[in-house]
Amino acid sequence: MQxxxxxxxxxxxxxxxxxxxxxxxxEFVALLGPSGSGKTTLLRILAGLDYPDGGNVEHEGTxxxxxxxxxxxxxxxxxHYALFRHLSVRENIAFGxxxxxxxxxxxxxxxxxxxxxxxxxxQLEDCGDRFPAQLSGGQxxxxxxxxxxxxxxxxxxxxxxxxxxxxxxxxxxxRWLRELHDESRLTTIFVTHDQEEALELxxxxxxxxxxxxxxxxxxEVLYQHPATPFVCEFIGKVNKVPLTxxxxxxxxxxxxxxxxxxxxxxxxxxxxIRPEHLAVAVDEAQPAWSARLxxxxxxxxxxxxxxxxxxxxxxxxxxxxxxxxASLGLRPxxxxxxxxxxxxxxxxxHGSAELLSELRWEWRDSNGEGRDAGALAPPAPALSM
Amino acid sequence: xxxxxxxxxSAWPQRTMRTALLLVAVAFLVxxxxxxxxxxxxxxxxxxxxxxxxxxxxxxARSSILLTLLVAGIAVPLNLVFGVSAAWLMTRFQFRxxxxxxxIIDIPFSVSPxxxxxxxxxxxxxxxxxxxxxxAHGIKVIFAVPGLVLAxxxxxxxxxxxxxxxxxxxxxxxxxxxxRVLGASGWQMFFRVTLPNIRWALLYGVLLCNARAMGEFxxxxxxxxxxxxxxxxxxxxVEMRYNEYDYVGAFAVASLLALLALFTLAxxxxxxxxxxxxxxxxAPGGH
Numbered sequence: 001m002q003x004x005x006x007x008x009x010x011x012x013x014x015x016x017x018x019x020x021x022x023x024x025x026x027e028f029v030a031l032l033g034p035s036g037s038g039k040t041t042l043l044r045i046l047a048g049l050d051y052p053d054g055g056n057v058e059h060e061g062t063x064x065x066x067x068x069x070x071x072x073x074x075x076x077x078x079x080h081y082a083l084f085r086h087l088s089v090r091e092n093i094a095f096g097x098x099x100x101x102x103x104x105x106x107x108x109x110x111x112x113x114x115x116x117x118x119x120x121x122x123q124l125e126d127c128g129d130r131f132p133a134q135l136s137g138g139q140x141x142x143x144x145x146x147x148x149x150x151x152x153x154x155x156x157x158x159x160x161x162x163x164x165x166x167x168x169x170x171x172x173x174x175r176w177l178r179e180l181h182d183e184s185r186l187t188t189i190f191v192t193h194d195q196e197e198a199l200e201l202x203x204x205x206x207x208x209x210x211x212x213x214x215x216x217x218x219x220e221v222l223y224q225h226p227a228t229p230f231v232c233e234f235i236g237k238v239n240k241v242p243l244t245x246x247x248x249x250x251x252x253x254x255x256x257x258x259x260x261x262x263x264x265x266x267x268x269x270x271x272x273i274r275p276e277h278l279a280v281a282v283d284e285a286q287p288a289w290s291a292r293l294x295x296x297x298x299x300x301x302x303x304x305x306x307x308x309x310x311x312x313x314x315x316x317x318x319x320x321x322x323x324x325x326a327s328l329g330l331r332p333x334x335x336x337x338x339x340x341x342x343x344x345x346x347x348x349x350h351g352s353a354e355l356l357s358e359l360r361w362e363w364r365d366s367n368g369e370g371r372d373a374g375a376l377a378p379p380a381p382a383l384s385m
Numbered sequence: 386x387x388x389x390x391x392x393x394x395s396a397w398p399q400r401t402m403r404t405a406l407l408l409v410a411v412a413f414l415v416x417x418x419x420x421x422x423x424x425x426x427x428x429x430x431x432x433x434x435x436x437x438x439x440x441x442x443x444x445x446a447r448s449s450i451l452l453t454l455l456v457a458g459i460a461v462p463l464n465l466v467f468g469v470s471a472a473w474l475m476t477r478f479q480f481r482x483x484x485x486x487x488x489i490i491d492i493p494f495s496v497s498p499x500x501x502x503x504x505x506x507x508x509x510x511x512x513x514x515x516x517x518x519x520x521a522h523g524i525k526v527i528f529a530v531p532g533l534v535l536a537x538x539x540x541x542x543x544x545x546x547x548x549x550x551x552x553x554x555x556x557x558x559x560x561x562x563x564x565r566v567l568g569a570s571g572w573q574m575f576f577r578v579t580l581p582n583i584r585w586a587l588l589y590g591v592l593l594c595n596a597r598a599m600g601e602f603x604x605x606x607x608x609x610x611x612x613x614x615x616x617x618x619x620x621x622x623v624e625m626r627y628n629e630y631d632y633v634g635a636f637a638v639a640s641l642l643a644l645l646a647l648f649t650l651a652x653x654x655x656x657x658x659x660x661x662x663x664x665x666x667x668a669p670g671g672h
Binding site for chain 2: 048049069070072073075080082083084085087095096099100147148151
């Protein structure tokens, strides 16, 4: 499936602004972004419930947008499920088959059989005669999925599929959905504002912001190599440190970076540093910030350190493996020498707060990883791949 | 201990209050509703069942009943179609002037029925805007059945739409969209999803619309011309008989209208009971 240059304007703002995305058959893609970023609009356009002002979508070699919603063979699961409240679970699932023109409509017996199979697949064999109002949120969600799958769609679209569920059910359904996808290999696009959900489920994630796609990559690449300031801030946690150009270096107080690729053309820049890329026991020979350790937050296998750099009057967060806590002898109130080992840096447009994402510079400390080995083995981000 | 004392302290005034309010309500109902209703039937039957039946069997009475049924039979289906379309338009689409349309639908509620009737006289009457043209083509609107239908449609315009709009608003359009994505055509979507979801409210709206259509007096009176046996509906027949001192006749026809009202009320209560049940079962299913 090839989405090219889609544009959709609502009065006053662009919900989609020149969006292009290609999706391989069988792929599980997440559209991730804050509310109002255009992800649901894109999904509705694909479902045929909304139309773009420009651009086109090609699917299996045909012009997808030319077909009305009812002919697209798309399975859509709504955020609030939109089950037919006056129909039983069985009738809800059978709906897509029953409304077919009589020439292509399966026989009554075949429909019943197909519904039975789907009920088994979504683990709701005993709920066929109930009505939507008599089901829990998680069950409704699965009925909605079975109803969408009944028409044997070539594309499955999920709009915030777990948004209305409580946390425990959400995690369970997430795993279940991923397994279902691995079995069926049905091309699936789902919309979410929950990065954890996207990182855990998707083969690839398209991060959307203000109607544009900022970056499309696998969860790992997205996390390790964010392409734009927005992605840096939206995915995972990040420290922002402003840098200024001084004596051929980009400096922030006592610590500085070697000459940037853009040399002296830009006077200021912003460094994005992941908490796990902040070394907390840097030896005296290396440049580093001196920081006070204000709090230690033990969060299971990872420990968050709340640091304050006096010279910049800035709070930073560092993550270390909880195992390191004792070997480093960390206590609240102590002073530490800290320095980034990796950072993503964007120069500032002259005289403005805007960052130039096309001049992105991914910097890595070249002094060897061994320098503070033991001090910091970055905890692997929780990715399931 | 404390709670018990407090409950005891507040229970008595509360119970007295409740009884007092109940008495006031019942008194009002008896004086203003039940008693007059009883009078209608008592007056109708004052000279016995035979006289009652005879006065109903008079040709004028029969033609007024038939005319009322005819007018309601045309006006109610028209309003059904209009009400569903308007409610759909108001709840499923965004467009300029939506608030204005909502106000326009409500106009018949706020305008006196007499004025509604006069509007049609001014438009289609002999001296009206379209009067000469209609006259030239031999079409009679005012002082004829078409005028009665027009006036009745106008007066009953908001009933179905007003009943449906809040419901359809709260239900939202997602189920319709789901049906479309699942391959339903427009008609399939309407008959399999939209209509079943609004059926009780729709029936309720149609009942109210029908009661008003049959009972309408003001607007119909203006456009009717009171031609006995031709343009008198039941409410007009009641008035004419009353003015002619035919009390038994007037109350006999009035009692039929009252029976219609009671019948509508009974079905409405039945529906409300049924409807509440359906709402209680279905409301959490929507969202």
